[in-house]
Amino acid sequence: MSPNMSLQSKPASQRASTPWDAWRDWVRSHSEMLLGYSFVAPALLVVGAVMVYPILFNLNIATRKWDWSTPFDAPKPFVGMANFADLIASDRFVNSLKVSLLLVLFALLVEYILGLGLALILNRQFRGRRIFRTIFILPMVLAPIIVGIQWRYLLSGNFGIINYVMFQLGVDPPAFLSDPKYGLPILVLVDSWMYVPFVSLILLAGLQQIPQEVQEAAEVDGAGSLARFWNITLPLLGSSTAIVLLLRGTEIFRTFDVVYVLTGGGPGRSTEVLGILLYRIAFGEGNFGMAAALAVIISILGMVIGGLFLRFIRTETRLF
Amino acid sequence: MPKKDFKLNRREMLKLMGAGATGAALNSAAPFIRPQFNIVKSQSNVLRILSHSSPQTEVYRRAGEAFEALTGTRIEITECPFNELQPKMMTELLAGTGKYDVIPITNAMLYAATNYLENLEDMYTDELMADLPPAAVEHCRGLEGELKAVPTLSSLPANFYRTDLLEEAGMEPPTTWEEFVEVARACTLDASSSHPKIWGALIEGSAKAVQPAVKLVGWFYQAGGGIVGPDNMPTIDLDENVEALQFIVDLIHTHKVAPPETAEMIYEDVHNMFIQGRGATAINWQYMVGMANDPEQSLVVDKFAAAPVPEGVAKGVNIDHWVMVIPSDSANKDAAREYINLALSDEHQLDMFRTEGLCARMSVMDPENPEVYEINPFIGAWVEEMKWATPQPKWKNLNEAWLRLSFAMNSAVTQSSSPADALERAQEEIMALMED
Numbered sequence: 113m114s115p116n117m118s119l120q121s122k123p124a125s126q127r128a129s130t131p132w133d134a135w136r137d138w139v140r141s142h143s144e145m146l147l148g149y150s151f152v153a154p155a156l157l158v159v160g161a162v163m164v165y166p167i168l169f170n171l172n173i174a175t176r177k178w179d180w181s182t183p184f185d186a187p188k189p190f191v192g193m194a195n196f197a198d199l200i201a202s203d204r205f206v207n208s209l210k211v212s213l214l215l216v217l218f219a220l221l222v223e224y225i226l227g228l229g230l231a232l233i234l235n236r237q238f239r240g241r242r243i244f245r246t247i248f249i250l251p252m253v254l255a256p257i258i259v260g261i262q263w264r265y266l267l268s269g270n271f272g273i274i275n276y277v278m279f280q281l282g283v284d285p286p287a288f289l290s291d292p293k294y295g296l297p298i299l300v301l302v303d304s305w306m307y308v309p310f311v312s313l314i315l316l317a318g319l320q321q322i323p324q325e326v327q328e329a330a331e332v333d334g335a336g337s338l339a340r341f342w343n344i345t346l347p348l349l350g351s352s353t354a355i356v357l358l359l360r361g362t363e364i365f366r367t368f369d370v371v372y373v374l375t376g377g378g379p380g381r382s383t384e385v386l387g388i389l390l391y392r393i394a395f396g397e398g399n400f401g402m403a404a405a406l407a408v409i410i411s412i413l414g415m416v417i418g419g420l421f422l423r424f425i426r427t428e429t430r431l432f
Numbered sequence: 433m434p435k436k437d438f439k440l441n442r443r444e445m446l447k448l449m450g451a452g453a454t455g456a457a458l459n460s461a462a463p464f465i466r467p468q469f470n471i472v473k474s475q476s477n478v479l480r481i482l483s484h485s486s487p488q489t490e491v492y493r494r495a496g497e498a499f500e501a502l503t504g505t506r507i508e509i510t511e512c513p514f515n516e517l518q519p520k521m522m523t524e525l526l527a528g529t530g531k532y533d534v535i536p537i538t539n540a541m542l543y544a545a546t547n548y549l550e551n552l553e554d555m556y557t558d559e560l561m562a563d564l565p566p567a568a569v570e571h572c573r574g575l576e577g578e579l580k581a582v583p584t585l586s587s588l589p590a591n592f593y594r595t596d597l598l599e600e601a602g603m604e605p606p607t608t609w610e611e612f613v614e615v616a617r618a619c620t621l622d623a624s625s626s627h628p629k630i631w632g633a634l635i636e637g638s639a640k641a642v643q644p645a646v647k648l649v650g651w652f653y654q655a656g657g658g659i660v661g662p663d664n665m666p667t668i669d670l671d672e673n674v675e676a677l678q679f680i681v682d683l684i685h686t687h688k689v690a691p692p693e694t695a696e697m698i699y700e701d702v703h704n705m706f707i708q709g710r711g712a713t714a715i716n717w718q719y720m721v722g723m724a725n726d727p728e729q730s731l732v733v734d735k736f737a738a739a740p741v742p743e744g745v746a747k748g749v750n751i752d753h754w755v756m757v758i759p760s761d762s763a764n765k766d767a768a769r770e771y772i773n774l775a776l777s778d779e780h781q782l783d784m785f786r787t788e789g790l791c792a793r794m795s796v797m798d799p800e801n802p803e804v805y806e807i808n809p810f811i812g813a814w815v816e817e818m819k820w821a822t823p824q825p826k827w828k829n830l831n832e833a834w835l836r837l838s839f840a841m842n843s844a845v846t847q848s849s850s851p852a853d854a855l856e857r858a859q860e861e862i863m864a865l866m867e868d
Contacts, residue, residue, distance in 0.1 A: 180544045181828070184527045269693030270705055290637075290695035292848050376640035379695050380848035381839075395519035396832045397865060398544060 173404035180398030188401070195405035205406070207381050208389040209413075214296060215385060216364045216417070219303045223360060224353070226304060227311030234312065235319045249309040256306070260373030263302045264289070295375060295382030302370055307363075311356050318352025319345070354425035362418050366410065386410050478506050479767050482521060482532040484514040487719070487787045488585065488754065492536060495780045499771050505764075507771070515641065518831055521545060530761040533768040539571035539753045540642065540830040542581055546574035550758040550765055553579045555772065563793045567823040571753040575826055581755035582772050583792040585784055588751050588821055589647050590738045590813045592706060592714045592724070594619070597630070605739045609654070609679060612713070612742040616689035619712030632689035634702045634711035635680065639842035641698045642834035646750055646824075647715060648841050650741055651676040653748020653822055659837075660825035666866070668837065668859040669852070676744070677844050677851035684845055695846045707732055715741060718789030721808050738810035740817045751821035753792070790814060829865045836861045 139146065174195055176188040199205050234245055251259065266274050267288040275285035288294050322345060330340050368387030371377065377384035377392070384392075390410065394403035481496070483489040489511060496507025510532070512520050518541045524531050525548035537545070552572075556579055561569065568583040593605050593615070601618040604611070616632025636644035649659055657672030667673075683690040691697075691705075699716055703723055706714040707730040714720070721738065724730045741749050756775065758768045774780060776793065782803075784791040789808050791797060798804055799811045808814075827833055840858035844851045 180522050180526065181547060182526075183548070269696060270691065270701060270710075287692040287695065290693050290846060292846050376638075378639040378839075378842055379846045380639070380843045382848075392835075395522075396835055397829060398522060398832075 170404045170407055173400060174408050176401050178400040191401065195402045196409070199402055199405050199409070204381070204384070204389060208384050208386045211296065211381075211383060212365055212385045212387075215299055215303070215367070216361055218296070218300045219307075219364050220357065220360055222300055222304045223308050223311045224356060226308045227356070228315050228349075230308065230312035231315035231319055234316050249313065251306045252309045254306070256369040257373050259302065259306055260370040263298075263305075263370075264374050267298065289375060290379050292378075292380045292382035295379055298375070299371060299383055299385075302374060303364060303367070306370070307360060311360065314356050315349060315352050318349045322348045350425075354421070357421045357424065358418060361421050362414055365414055365417055386413075477504060478508055479533045479764055479771055480531060481507060481509045482517075482524070482535045483509055483511055484517045484536075485511045486514070488536070488784070491780065491784045491787050492775065494783060495771070495775045498780070499774050502774070503767070503770065505767050505771075517541065518544070525549075525759055525761075528761050530759070530763055532759055533762040533764045534756055534758060534771060536584060536754055536756050537581075538642075538831070539581070539583075539755055539824060540646075540834055542571070542755060542757065543575055543826055543828050543830050545757065546576070546580055548760055549574070549580045550760050550762070550768075551578055551580060552582055552758065552769075552772075555579075555582055555769060560776070560793075563795050565751075565792075565794060565818050565821075567751045567818075567821055568753050568792055570823045572755050573826070575828065581757045582776065583753045583755045584775055584781075585754040585788055585792055586751060586790050586814075586818070587717050587753065587788075588749055588790070588814055588817050589650060589715050589717055589741060590810070590817065591741050592716060592720060592736055592738045594709075594712050594732060594735055595737050596735045597621075597712045605737070606713070606742045607739070608742050609744045613683070613687055613689070616683065616713060617687060620689045630710055630712060631691050631705070632687075632712050633683050634697070634705050634714035634716075635683070635690055635694055636697050636699060636702055636715075637680070637684075637694040637841055637845040638696050638698045638701075639835075639839040642831060642838060643699050644697075644841055645834040645837035646752055648677070648680070648837060649750040649822075649824075650715075650748055651680060651744075653750065654741070654744035654746060655679070656745045658822075664825060664827075666825075666827075666833070666859055666862045668840075668862060669855040672745075674852045674855055677841065677855060679744075680841070681844050681847070681851060685847065695842055706736075718808065718814055719787075721789045721810060722787070738813045740813050747820045749817050749821045750824065751818070752824060827862075827866060832865055833862045836865070 173188075175190060175192060177191045177195075178188040182188055230248070234241065254262075266272050269275055269285070269287045269290055272288070274288070278285040286294065288298060326344055326348075327340060330344055335343070366387055367385060368391065371383055371385055371388055372391065375383040377388040386406065387410075390403055390406045393399050393406060479496075479499070481492060483492055489509060493507070493509055496509065500506050517537060521532075521535055521537060521541065522544060525545055542549075556569075564583060565586060568586055569579075572579050572581040572583055574580040591606070591612075597619045598605065598615065601615070603615045603618050606612040606615045612633070618632070619630065620632035621630040636647060638644055652658060652670075652673045655672040655676035657667075657670045657676060659666060659668055659673070661667045680690075684692060684694050693701075702711070702714050702716045703720045705711050706716070706720065707724050709731040718738075724732055724736055725734075727733050740747075756772050758765055758772075762768055778793075778796060781791040781793045781796040785796055785804065786807050796804075797811060797815070799815055804811060824830065836858050840854040843849045843854040843857075848854075849857070
């Protein structure tokens with residue numbers, strides 16, 4: 113019998129009467145729990161230092177007026193929710209929110225459709241499949257900044273190879289990076305170019321989990337390939353779809369680097385996503401209070417989007 | 433022994449919530465709990481400079497080598513892209529890291545940083561004061577008028593033009609807006625098998641950088657407008673300014689003498705296109721002289737010249753300056769002063785002139801000096817412009833104001849909004865910036 117068990121089984125009348133004894137008893141009776149907490153304490157401390165403190169600090173700053181004229185260690189006046197109110201009332205915020213949401217919508221749609229198509233192709237046996245698979249995941253391993261620069265040079269009106277080829281083919285090349293109507297489509301194009309391989313790899317893993325017998329049984333029952341895709345493949349890809357939606361949805365919503373390098377938010381404000389707006393408020397205007405408020409809003413909206421996707425996942429797949 | 437369930441009971445939950453509340457309380461006291469930064473106090477034998485990546489920085493590096501030879505103090509230069517210079521500088525100054533001893537910045541970046549900079553009044557001898565253009569001295573004054581910087585380089589845009597193309601078209605270099613349009617029309621050539629399309633006018637219109645706005649303001653002055661009223665408040669949406677912006681929009685969309693890609697162009701695109709022979713005229717800074725005369729990178733060597741920017745109803749150009757500042761938290765202020773003095777010497781100002789096409793001290797840029805003439809044969813254009821160049825306003829957040837103006841210009845040239853609407857919006861935004 114362990115000492116713990118003997119302590120736990122002590123009758124109430126015999127329990128220690130002084131506070132110290134009571135404390136010792138409590139520690140002994142909870143020793144397993146305390147041991148557990150002591151194991152996770154270092155990790156919690158690290159998380160607290162690198163995650164929780166900045167979040168709390170950001171919340172604090174969001175309620176204060178702080179700009180470049182105020183040194184870091186000087187008192188910053190408390191302004192309550194004024195930063196949030198000013199931000200939400202501004203046209204720039206509304207525009208950026210719209211751009212970010214449209215980007216999430218269209219980029220997800222394009223990436224899912226193309227990713228699924230590629231996954232279906234890769235799920236078949238064909239000559240050179242391995243080489244093809246290696247080549248097509250290359251965009252995924254490039255840093256977003258490099259991708260942004262690369263596409264900026266490809267699409268440049270004056271020096272871009274795409275415009276040059278179109279010109280040589282006798283087509284009047286559009287000003288891709290100068291015309292606001294191309295702003296969002298270009299972001300969708302570049303984001304898709306980068307992440308379709310990622311999406312297709314996840315969906316490919318999902319496809320390979322679908323039991324072949326189910327497909328064969330449906331085929332024996334006379335189901336055509338479209339019917340099998342619609343009624344078997346797609347529903348059974350639910351969990352993979354869920355992961356794609358959740359990961360890519362939240363990632364696209366908080367995108368910054370590619371946009372910063374490729375368009376800088378322009379032409380006009382056609383690609384000024386929330387991340388770009390935050391950067392400009394913080395490091396262009398030096399308005400850290402408002403930038404912190406925007407960071408809070410982006411986090412909340414990100415959680416809402418993630419939550420909506422999770423809800424969709426629960427409904428569609430009963431996974432969680 | 434049965435495994436214990438690790439569910440938290442109400443009491444434990446309360447304890448955790450208490451811990452959370454304590455954390456929140458500590459956070460609300462964050463302004464009083466000052467995080468300790470890794471303060472880098474410069475060693476006496478190292479002087480640290482923060483600069484943007486450009487040929488100008490190489491001038492500072494060469495001055496640094498000379499400084500080390502003279503004093504034994506080594507110079508360490510940290511480079512960053514131009515667009516990151518102000519955020520990086522302000523972040524360092526705000527946090528009081530004391531990491532940098534000298535920072536070359538544009539005058540537009542000076543005003544946001546004024547409170548964190550050393551007063552450099554003592555560096556201005558009578559001789560230096562007399563040798564600097566008045567605008568340069570004005571640009572070194574902080575918001576309260578105190579001298580917080582020392583200029584190293586004046587920058588003004590001029591009108592570069594292709595002498596061969598103008599000669600072929602039988603045109604003279606344009607001096608007015610009307611002539612500018614005529615020349616640009618006559619020299620805009622469609623692409624053929626022998627050459628790519630040549631545009632009559634190369635100008636900037638990108639929203640991503642401050643430079644298009646700095647040049648746009650010159651067009652405002654030429655139209656009889658301006659950007660600052662007597663009370664130092666912005667006057668961005670004046671009718672004359674709208675007219676100037678409309679003129680630029682017309683160059684692209686009506687006269688079709690400037691490329692539609694103007695909306696994505698900054699000064700680098702202008703110089704690239706000009707030295708590749710794809711522009712008959714180009715409004716750009718003086719540094720382009722050396723670049724266009726370099727046979728290794730230019731197709732227009734000896735085929736171009738530069739003249740003052742054309743005038744509308746008035747002459748006008750927006751001058752700006754590169755200036756050197758010393759952060760108040762620098763531990764090497766004396767050495768920093770010595771270094772700046774050295775950078776202002778004849779030798780290093782001439783190096784600046786050779787590298788950038790201009791410098792700050794007028795005596796070094798004497799057009800009568802054969803060496804100066806050899807480096808920049810068109811120096812007369814800039815000396816002429818300096819007579820009527822307008823200094824920039826002293827706005828706390830001038831750099832961001834330029835960005836808002838670049839954005840307005842971009843909106844107009846992409847026809848996202850009319851020039852009047854774009855400038856009206858810029859006026860509102862810049863007013864709001866000043867109120868912050």
